[in-house]
Amino acid sequence: MSMLKTQKATRSLAEAGFTLIELLIVMSVMLILMTLAVPQLLKLRKQANETSAIQSVRTIGQAELQYNSAYPANGFSCSIATLGGQPNAGAPSAQAAQLIDAALTTGQKAGYTFAIVGCSKVTVNNQDMYTSYTITAVPQSIGKTGDRGFCSDENNTIRFDPAGGTSCTQPIQ
Numbered sequence: 263m264s265m266l267k268t269q270k271a272t273r274s275l276a277e278a279g280f281t282l283i284e285l286l287i288v289m290s291v292m293l294i295l296m297t298l299a300v301p302q303l304l305k306l307r308k309q310a311n312e313t314s315a316i317q318s319v320r321t322i323g324q325a326e327l328q329y330n331s332a333y334p335a336n337g338f339s340c341s342i343a344t345l346g347g348q349p350n351a352g353a354p355s356a357q358a359a360q361l362i363d364a365a366l367t368t369g370q371k372a373g374y375t376f377a378i379v380g381c382s383k384v385t386v387n388n389q390d391m392y393t394s395y396t397i398t399a400v401p402q403s404i405g406k407t408g409d410r411g412f413c414s415d416e417n418n419t420i421r422f423d424p425a426g427g428t429s430c431t432q433p434i435q
Contacts, residue, residue, distance in 0.1 A: 304406075311408045314372035315399040316420060316434065322376065322397050323418040325361035332359065337391035338416065340381035343367050373407025374399045379428075398428045 280288075325345045326338050333356045339345050346367030347358025354360040369376045380396040396415050401408035404426035411423040413430035421430035 308373075308406070308408050311373040311401070312410060312412075315374040315376075315408065315412055318366060318371055318374070318376060319397050319399050319412050319414050319420055320418070321362055321366065322378070323414050323420075325359070326378075326395065326397075326416065327418070328361050329359050335386075335389060335391065337393050338381070338395050340378055340383075340392050340395060342369055342376060342378055370402070373402050375402055396428075398430075400428060401426050 322342065322345065329339045329345060330337060332354070336356050339359070342362070344357060345359050345362045346364050347354065347360040348364060349360055351358065365371065366376070376397065376399050378395050378397055380394070381392045382394040383390050383392050385391070394416050396413055399412040401411065409424070409426060411426045411428055411430060412420055412434075413423070413428055414420045420434045422432050422434060423430045424432065
């Protein structure tokens with residue numbers, strides 16, 4: 263009787279697990295689903311990075327307008343670092359206006375590199391004044407962190423370069 267009981271217990275243990283074929287089928291289905299999902303995930307990440315870059319360009323553009331209003335003798339800022347600054351470092355100044363988040367003043371955010379370039383300078387009463395600028399945002403790795411480059415100027419019109427550079431000719435829709 264105990265031999266019969268042991269055989270039944272062994273048989274029920276064998277039936278409780280998965281066979282190798284079943285495990286291979288499940289793994290194959292999971293692999294197929296992953297090959298479909300991973301490219302979509304990467305595409306969504308690039309879109310999120312591009313949306314973040316557009317918003318950051320807008321933020322820098324608004325900070326430029328505020329800087330020009332607060333420090334009219336300087337005109338616009340020709341440096342992202344000048345627009346930033348630590349709030350606990352004292353009062354805002356023309357060298358640290360505290361208009362944008364300190365994380366953005368590094369020039370790197372969400373897979374994009376930001377810069378203020380093409381500044382036009384005039385000298386008024388022996389003081390340099392910047393009258394124009396261009397904000398650029400380019401992907402750190404074209405095709406991975408983003409596909410398009412973005413630009414804006416003192417008119418705050420954001421345009422993009424489909425090749426990921428700074429030849430921005432097409433307006434954002």
